[in-house]
Amino acid sequence: MAATRVQRESWQGQVAWRKTYADGGRRRRIAALRWVARQLGANALLPPLPLSPELACRTEQAMINRLAALGANVPPLLAVGDRELLLGDLGPTLALVCRAETHAGKRRELVQAGLDALATLHGHGGYLSQAFARNMTLLDGRVxxxxxxxxxxxxxxxxxxxxxxxxxxxxxxxxxxxxxxxEHARLLQAHLAREAPDVRAEVARTASALSWLAPVARLFGGRSRDVAEALASLARATA
Known part of the structure; x- marks a missing residue:
């Protein structure tokens, strides 16, 4: 993936984001990740090949247009350059909203909202670049x-x-x-029932390939424990 820099701007009185693309310089790391994914037989974890800034910029334009045609909520393209885009604002990220929510039941509803958005997108034949909660937004109830x-x-x-x-x-x-x-495992299990059989099979195959990592990750702090929690949920959801 190319490196990006995002700056907030004003466009016709509204919030906009100028996204600039540069060379990411992560080719060795990506090559290593690709080797590991192949060794594990985890097709879904195979990282895309590194892109030049220009190609990453064109790829994002193409992905936005493709998802928009499927009815997905994506940023409007306000201005286009060779290495930068001016994008409309879609509100705060889902990750930010979840972190700020203190009510357990409402956090569950927020996580469910993201799953519902994925189910709808997948049902229309779409997919994302990296479906982390930080790459999803929530504004007026719409993801x-x-x-x-x-x-x-x-x-x-x-x-x-x-x-x-x-x-x-x-x-x-x-x-x-x-x-x-x-609860996280229950939400994932219910979501997987809505996915196509070949998608469920890919998730189960990857969860199985990574099952050994969960107990190891629990030995460490912070993000490693988050990985362990996610892997445990996936294991229960695909059992």
């Missing part, structure tokens, strides 16, 4: 999708790309329901 500068279907099937969405979303939301034992 939106941002940060779309890579196209997973350049290296994997549609089923794997949609499974990748579920996996990334699970990873980024388990922490928000850690005070509600088993």
């Amino acid at each position: 939106g999708f941002i940060d779309l500068e890579e196209d997973p279907c350049t290296v994997m099937s549609l089923a794997a790309a949609q499974a990748r969405d579920v996996l990334f979303y699970a990873h980024s939301t388990a922490r928000f329901l850690s005070d509600q034992p088993g």
Whole structure:
């Protein structure tokens, strides 16, 4: 993925975001991740090839237009350049809203809202770049999708790309329901019942391939525990 810088601006009296693309310089890391994904047989975790700034910019334009055509809530393209885009605002990220919410039941509803948005998108044949909660927004009850500068279907099937969405979303939301034992897994299980069989199979295959990592991750703090929580939820949801 190319490196990006995002700056807030004003456009015709409204909030806008200028996104500039640069060389990411992460080719060795991505090559290593691709090798690991292949060794595990985890197709959904295969990272797309690194892109030049210009190609990343064009990819995000294409992804935005493709998702908009499917009825998804994506940022309007206000201005387009070779290495930058001016994008409309879709409100705060879902991650930010979840972190600020102190009521457990409402946090569950927020996580469910993201799953509902993914289910609708997948039902229309769509997929995201990286479906983390930080790359989803929530405004007036509507979930939106941002940060779309890579196209997973350049290296994997549609089923794997949609499974990748579920996996990334699970990873980024388990922490928000850690005070509600088993609830995250129940939400994922119900969501997977709405996905196509080949998507469910990809999620289950990847969860199985990564099952050994959960007990190891629990030995560490912070983000490692979040990984462990997500993997435990996925294991229960796909059992």
